[in-house]
Amino acid sequence: MTRHSTVFERLAPSASAVTESLRSTRSAVFWLEDAPVVSRPQLVGSHTADLTVVGGGYTGLWTAVLAKRRDPSARVVLLEAQTVGWAASGRNGGFAEASLTHGEDNGRTRWPDEYDTLERMGLENLDAIERDVAELGMDVQLERTGTLEVAYEPHQVQWLRDAEHGELLERDAVQAAIASPVYAAGLWTKDHCALVHPGRLASELARVAADLGVEIFEHSAVTGVRTRAGGVAVETGRGVVRSTQVALGTNVFRPLLRRARLSTVPVYDYVLMSEPLSDAQMADLGWRDRQGVSDLANQFHYSRLTADNRILYGGYDAVYHTGGRVRPEYEDREASYRTLASHFLTTYPQLEGLGFSHRWGGAIDTSTQFCAFHGLARRGRVAYAAGFTGLGVAATRFAAEVMLDRLAGESTPRTQLEMVRKKPLPFPPEPFAKIGIEATKWSLDRADHREGHRNLLLRTLDRLGLGFDS
Known part of the structure; x- marks a missing residue:
């Protein structure tokens, strides 16, 4: 197969x-600079709760909000290691x-019998978010x-x-x-x-959670989750919360359950944010x-x-560091920013002269099935989700x-999904993880230079249900 240069x-x-x-x-992260800052206390001493949520990103925040909407009388405590939304939830596009399911192709390949149900549930979930934003008065643009x-x-073009x-x-x-002169076709969904x-x-989400009565503690990294008679103790450096149930939304960071430690790897993604475009530039761009x-x-x-007509431009590189x-220091990578800036100017040559105001990176919690997995542990007292x-x-x-649903012991259409019940294949331990990821990245780049044709390694990974994406 002949190697072709890309655009x-x-x-x-x-x-x-x-x-x-x-x-x-x-x-600097534009989104975090452009959002309200609220100072919240650190967990100190002994506390009790009905539900302890670990992680102040979207997973933990939604869990806390929805738990209080299901049962307003429940005492819910949320623990965040840094500040609310500081990691992936504040850095994404x-x-x-x-x-x-990370797109239709991935969903139909992995769960062909229930894909139509998954698509419907996904649309219902997005509709629910839109309703929540309106009903709760959330200023999220x-x-x-x-x-x-x-x-x-x-x-x-043929794929489209x-x-x-x-x-x-x-x-x-x-x-x-x-x-953009390089756009040969498009598919608008x-x-x-x-x-x-x-x-x-x-x-x-944090504001709504607090208004509903959720107690939010920042700078309270969890050091252990220990099962005790009648409940679970969630420990931090300076305090402990004893609760009936726990929900873990730790994303890319080291799982607190041993069983999940090979289920994700952290892959760094990078982003540029432009200065605001002028009216004339917007007119030229469409x-x-x-x-x-x-x-x-x-x-x-x-x-x-x-909202103020900046362009966020990200992706392409996917950088994995040995040992996960x-x-x-991994969040600032000059080579990735130069690549993104070059590709931006290829895509929008009429914007040459426009500067970038912000650059940032962040780690994505990658799973081998390309989408989230779900689990229940400690005799049904601890639920977790990761690998988005x-x-x-x-x-x-x-x-x-x-x-x-799972913590309540409820059998629902969500919990009966094969996608929810089945766990992804784990990543191999080091050094095999690093070797395999680098070989896969090389193969993906090779496919982009050979009209999308996937080599033996990629075809084998496809058959095994193992994935790695940029």
Whole structure:
């Protein structure tokens, strides 16, 4: 198979243009700077609760809110190691996708008999989020604009034409929607995604939780979860909460249950945020329908507009560090930012001269099935969910419902799903994890340079149900 250059290699901007675009960029998360800051106490001493929630990201916050809405009299305590929303929940692109399965292809391949049910439940979950935002008065800049999947290369155009959903936009139509000379076609799916402000979603969920009576403690990293007679003790460095039940939403960080420790690996993703576009730049660009945008490459990009008409542009690189380490120094990677800036200018050459104000990175909790898994432990007293693989903005609410169903001992349509009952295959231990992930990344890049053709390694992983995504 002949190796082909990609559009980002054929139409790469000058190195000086890339350097200039990054000249005034600083390492900071735009979403967190643009969200309200509330100081909350640290857990000190002994406390009791009906439910202890570990993790102040979307998973934990939705769990706390929904638990109080189910039973307003329940005492709910939420513990966060840093501050609410500081990790993945405050750093993502803000795409609230209806999909619970990381897209239709992944869902139909893994759960063919129940995919239609999963798709319906995913849409119902997204509808519920939209209702919650309205009913609870949450200022999260929600826009139900859908997503535009774009093709750069001829083989990707054919993939879009073969799709069974969405509105197909051929070259002239897609470029009329968004004026990028590299867009060869697009598929606009209008109902399956909403855009939100990630930082404000986290802060507003915390506000609602507190208004409902949830006790939120920050800077309270959990050091152990110990089963005791009649309950569970959740321990931090300076305190303990004794409760009847526990819900774990620890995302990418080291699981508190031994059984889950090989179920995820942390993969770093990187993002640039532009300065606000002028009215003239917006007129040149189009993008009047404000869809979220992603492309069809294995090493894919995603982009979107903010409320003040900045462009967020991220993806492509997926960086794994040996041993699955999560460290602050991994969040700033110059090579990834230069790659993103170059690809941005290839995509939107009319915006040369526009600078990037913010750059940041964060770790994604990747599972081998590309989407969340769910579990119950300690004789039904501890529920957990993780492995959202970059598509958790909406799916975390569904996961919260699953955990609460299970802790209540209820058999519901959610808990009966094979996707919910089945665990993903674990990642291998080191050094095999590092070797396998790097070989897979190389193979994905090779496929992007060979018209999407997957080599023996990728085909084998597909058959085994093992995945790794950019």
